[in-house]
Amino acid sequence: MNTPRIDFARFSQMPDAECHERIRAARARIGRKAVILCHHYQRADVYQYADLTGDSLKLSRLAAQADADYIVFCGVHFMAEVADIMSKPEQTSILPDLAAGCSMADMANLAKVERCWRELQEVLNPDEHFTPVTYINSAADLKAFCGRHGGIVCTSSNARTIAEWAFGQREKILFFPDQHLGRWTGHTMGIPLDEMLVWDPDLELGGLTPEQIRKARLLLWKGHCSVHQMFQPAHIRRFRAEHPDGLVIAHPECAFEVCRLADHVGSTEHIVKVVKEAAPNTRWLVGTELNLVNRLAEEVKPEGKIVQFMAPTVCMCSTMQRIDPQHLAWTLENLADGHVVNPIKVPGHEAAPARLTLERMLAVS
Ligand code: 13P
Ligand code: SF4
Numbered sequence: 001m002n003t004p005r006i007d008f009a010r011f012s013q014m015p016d017a018e019c020h021e022r023i024r025a026a027r028a029r030i031g032r033k034a035v036i037l038c039h040h041y042q043r044a045d046v047y048q049y050a051d052l053t054g055d056s057l058k059l060s061r062l063a064a065q066a067d068a069d070y071i072v073f074c075g076v077h078f079m080a081e082v083a084d085i086m087s088k089p090e091q092t093s094i095l096p097d098l099a100a101g102c103s104m105a106d107m108a109n110l111a112k113v114e115r116c117w118r119e120l121q122e123v124l125n126p127d128e129h130f131t132p133v134t135y136i137n138s139a140a141d142l143k144a145f146c147g148r149h150g151g152i153v154c155t156s157s158n159a160r161t162i163a164e165w166a167f168g169q170r171e172k173i174l175f176f177p178d179q180h181l182g183r184w185t186g187h188t189m190g191i192p193l194d195e196m197l198v199w200d201p202d203l204e205l206g207g208l209t210p211e212q213i214r215k216a217r218l219l220l221w222k223g224h225c226s227v228h229q230m231f232q233p234a235h236i237r238r239f240r241a242e243h244p245d246g247l248v249i250a251h252p253e254c255a256f257e258v259c260r261l262a263d264h265v266g267s268t269e270h271i272v273k274v275v276k277e278a279a280p281n282t283r284w285l286v287g288t289e290l291n292l293v294n295r296l297a298e299e300v301k302p303e304g305k306i307v308q309f310m311a312p313t314v315c316m317c318s319t320m321q322r323i324d325p326q327h328l329a330w331t332l333e334n335l336a337d338g339h340v341v342n343p344i345k346v347p348g349h350e351a352a353p354a355r356l357t358l359e360r361m362l363a364v365s
Helices: 016-033 056-065 077-086 110-121 140-148 159-169 179-188 210-215 233-242 256-261 268-277 290-303 325-336 348-364
Strands: 034-039 052-054 070-074 092-094 130-135 152-154 172-176 196-199 218-221 247-250 283-287 306-309
Touching: 016 034, 016 325, 034 056, 034 077, 052 056, 056 077, 056 348, 070 077, 070 325, 077 092, 077 140, 077 348, 110 130, 110 140, 110 172, 130 140, 130 159, 130 179, 140 152, 140 348, 152 159, 152 348, 159 172, 159 179, 159 348, 172 179, 179 196, 179 218, 179 256, 233 247, 233 256, 233 283, 247 256, 247 268, 268 283, 268 290, 283 290, 290 306
Parallel strands: 034 052, 034 070, 070 092, 130 152, 130 172, 172 218, 196 218, 247 283, 283 306
Antiparallel strands: none
16 A cells, blocks of 8 residues: 655654655665756755756756656756756656745746737837847746747856847847846847846836837846845955955856956856866855855865855855755655655646747757
8 A cells, every 4th residue: 555645744843864864765765766956056965965966057958868757856946847848748857845936037927028028019029129038047938938939048157159149030139037147148248238228027118218129239127136136346346355366256147247346257067167177275256155155165175275255144045945854855755655746847838838948048058
């Protein structure tokens, strides 16, 4: 007889040590039927169980190549959705806590983007003049929107290549939901700031005049990451004053001025690579999420490298943090007993056009 599905209540107060024992025991029972994918921001007590790690681009490729029946995604909701869209129909993507969302992804939704597209129509036909580009940090229905309108998905590591492709299709881009990644990408392509205008979805015509829309090359959705907005130019200036030989690296979700002052700007995978490959005894100021920075600091310490977190306050991705040993133990123990908890299933009418845009992205990059 089957063991009944275990309710999360049994795990919510479980001490960490017991969770770790149960995670190890469940994994041994599950074997190769499940693969655990972890984003770089995942907390250390969960990250230690990763079979595969990476930034969003690498993880989307890994999800497409995975051959396990179950993909347990220790990340946030949009990542588990991408894993579902890119994996085979018989595979199941699982998010150990459904509350692990991305606050930036929530700053754009289909109703608002469709309204934007309708409003643009009053000025010029968006399907003729704009390529919609969505950052991978977005819901599946927005990726599907891009699929239906000749658009594409990008990540922080391929945004420039994708933007070049997008400008090859039409002369303007509507970029959502992260204005900072969009602006930084446009800047690296030589687009002047006054041709990259913010579209505020809460204002009529995005708060812009028809003339501004006609002149703009990039319309940047008014969205941002609450973690990366904490990093300030003053943090870099202080570091440079104290450590003139120090080096600065930032994620492109940081504000424009922060990216401009940094020596390197790139995805989480890029940040890890650059710091690991740097000369011994170098000092780094890193502008991205705290779990990644703490892990990196420990890893490069033996080479005499010093890695400092950019902000004086604690900035963690609080939603990704929700995937804790309790949720992982609950998920894996149920899976070992034959019960799938928290499957992420994107409906077919969204998955098909979303897959098109993701495959287009992988082909272009
Ligand atoms: P990466 O693709 O660089 O890992 O970024 C994902 C993310 O959400 C950063 O906040
Ligand atoms: Fe989303 Fe920001 Fe967390 Fe990245 S760090 S997953 S953008 S909330």
